Amino acid sequence: MRVRYAETDKMGVVYYANYLVWFEVGRTDLLRAAGWSYREMEADGYALPVIEVQCAYRQPARYDDDLEVRTDGSLVSPLRVEFVYEIVRSADQVTLATGRTIHASLDREGRPCRLPERVRALLQAESSG
Secondary structure (H helix, E strand, O other): OOOOOOHOOOOEEEEOOOHHHHHHHHHHHHHHOOOOHHHHHOOOEEEOOOEEEEEEEEEOEEEOEEEEEEEEEEEEEEOEEEEEEEEEEEEOOOOEEEEEEEEEEEOOOOOOOOHHHHHHHHHHHHHHH
């Protein structure tokens, strides 16, 4: 993705909260690449709300930087999943930020439930490959 002007402050540096948006892009793209979008997952009765987030900022991203969001996932428990992220500037492969999010698996009524088999299979494939 390319940093847009609206994502920066007056100095052309990316506003910190945008990294969390990019984390979301990374995890939704990971699921989509596995053949299951967030929209389909929710239509099937599952939700994965964020219950914990962490981000470490190493260097600033700036206006017009081309960035790559590297995302991996792993099972934390039968009811929780963790995604880890690395934001890398494409031009020089410098890591600008790293982070993680932990998600609970909820059913249609908002009650905890086992992670969908499709998500478990994807994450097991990620951790073994």
